[in-house]
Amino acid sequence: MAAQELNAIARSIVADHKGILAADESTGTIKKRFDSIEVESTEENRRAYRNLLFTTPGFEDYVGGVILYDETLRQASDDGTQFPELLAAKGVVPGIKVDTGAHELAGHPGEKVTEGLDGLRARFEEYHALGARFSKWRAVITIGDGIPSDACIHVNAHALARYAALSQEAGIVPIVEPEVLMDADNTVERCLEVTSRTLRAVFDELDRQGVALEGMLLKPNMVISGKGCPTQASSSQIAELTLDCFLRHVPAMVPGIVFLSGGQSEVEATTNLDAINRIGGPWPLSFSYGRALQASALQAWKGDPANVEAGQEAFLHRARMNARAVAGDWSADLEQAVPA
Template sequence: MPGVTSPLATLLTPERCLLLLDPVVAAAGPALGAGLSRWVSGVVVPPAALAGFPGDGPLPGVRMDTGTAALPLGRGATVSEGLDGLSRRLDALAEHGARFAYWRAVLDAERYSGAAVHANTHALARFAGACQEADLPALLDLRVGTTTHGIAVHEALVTNALEKLDAELTRAGVAPANLILVTGLVRHGTPAEVAERTVRALGAAPRTAGIALAVDAAGRTNLRAVAERAARYLDSSATLTFCVDDPGLAEQALA
């Protein structure tokens, strides 16, 4: 994989996935990481868990957003926060062993608006730029929550969100070679419909070194169809992998 850093290449190792742990589970840190290497390439852990993380386990990374706040005049929409002091925090965590950084933004499909999309994609782009300056791979997690309006509406919202993220990254001048996009499956359809619409929506995604599809227990039955279709139609410059939030799903996602 020419032009990418060693940690990024490790994160995109074939037949492994990324693991976004609940903070309580992740507090196990070193003990947990040692047993995950077969299925997991990178684990997002709290900063305190970086100390003593096993060198022969998955790469440890840290979540840098600090949660969400209400978006002013957003009618219930939220924006992920944590940009204050971000560069300083990235440098400090890299010194303590972080090998990549992660930022999550979730858009409420029922409160979807141009303002909410702009606020969250702009924050993601600023985060990506700070990671580039810190020489840390950046995981950009942008998801659209489920909707009651069906699969066509969900596909349209996911496509729009990815288009806006692409525009913000381009505007910020962020290089794609150090980025992994994390996003969810398009929802509310058969496995074949989910696969077709997810891959179609990913056609609007920004150029990145890799795409990690976030998978939960409900979505894992769609994985093979999505992976097979993605392998045929996605830009071959981006490596496709998966992202789970439960260690038990790691093996299932790759089986």
């Protein structure tokens, strides 16, 4: 597929202040989510929960793409419509998570490398036939004593670029996700340093491997304090440092930046996204949130069919709040407003 066609898909996902719903939790991860509401993680319960999200009336006004897991891509809604077909009919682009997870990096204790390149070309062919038009690969970079190493950053950047090239070859827009984790006690300045190193390495490798930057989306972390840091950066400081970092390292031709929430609460993720957009940059600055779009919906649903509407209202509210943040006109007062 020509770069112009990939560019059109990428732009459609982030058009009109829309973002991405990351509904690509692995079977292990969604089990943890379901455990928190005391719901058994069966295939049918997983399907029913995704059906709740994807059939929410009007969510397509705020969400331009949905990342699916392999199992979910093959499932259908209550009326028998395959999920990719259901989403596409709403004008929402179906996507697919293609990595097979982060694993210990040999020779580098405490660091990980994401796997899944073996057989990926054939999987892309199948995923395209099933309706996927964009994909996602996540690399994780851990901040700690003496880490991340240059080796860790390099091998993850190399894998991200190989994945992105294969995705574009298959006519599927790659979402490149280098996540600097916020789980440590590092300062916001340390996050800035590591995020800068990571992005520089990723874009060097994307260029080296011939990835068309106009036919991809970037899913990065915000520049944010580690969870354990006694001094937490304000939303205005997060916005300033994040944009300073991205203006230095992300080419303007990238059609969109869709931030991950990375363990922030729902309202924190929205607040910081709004602050970023009040400054702005040469790219759409949007969201690709999992928990930060779903936590309230999951709690409202609790696995009970009688609570589907309540779950959908909670999901729609969060999607609306984040679209307002992308527009730079969110306020805390809106959180108290009754969903329309």
